[in-house]
Amino acid sequence: MREEHPPRVERGQPVHPGPVRRKRRRHPVAYGAAGQFVERFMGRSSQAMTKDIEAPLGRSLPADREEEFAHLYRNALAAELTPVPGVVDALDALAHLPTCVASSGSHDKMRFTLGITGLHQRFEGRVFSATEVEHGKPAPDLFLHAAQRMGVRPEACAVVEDSQYGLQAARAAGMRAFAYAGGMTPPHHLEGPGTVIFDDMRTLTGLLAGR
Secondary structure, X not given: OOOOOOOEEEOOOOOOXXXXXXXXXXXXXXXXXXXXXXXXXXXXXXXXXXHHHHXXXXXXXXXXXXXXXXXXXXXXHHHHEEEOOOHHHHHHHOOXXXXXXXXXXXXXXXXXXXXXXXXXXXXXXXXXXXXXXXXXXXXXXXXXXXXXXXXXXXXXXXEEEOOHHHHHHHHHOOOEEEEEOOOOOOHXXXXXXXXXXXXXXXXXXXXXXXX
């Protein structure tokens, strides 16, 4: 593995896991209830979201709370999930570099979502979940874990993210941060020190090369 080139560490999250997105989500959602949800939860693990919801309630949520809606969620993903425009070409162009997925989602969820989009085989054996570390995003644990497993120093890594929590985790890990603004998160929520913001995956290879 050559460390002079940064590996691309992809991420996943509840609304559009990994390098995928929902159809018809071509522009950031209007701020309001949905916007507040994106700002508060997008990019975080299910466990972290549950804790945030339970805290003001002062009680635990029912253990079976997701059972009623789980099949509806999976059916919607199966019907509507597609790769982010340009991501397949970007992955082809980066095929000579080590890449992986580092997601707040579970392994089961990533197998499902990446499988639907035909991307899972591209990352076989290089998919890392927040369930493998003590602290999820915005802590750096997951990205540091992925880098260690990939055998690459953190400072030689590049992270492509579309959530503010993922970008905070990348910066905390000492990795180069590239913010994809073509999804649901408003661009101004992606800003931060040393962060490159872009909205077209077709430009990613040039950005990684410093062009």
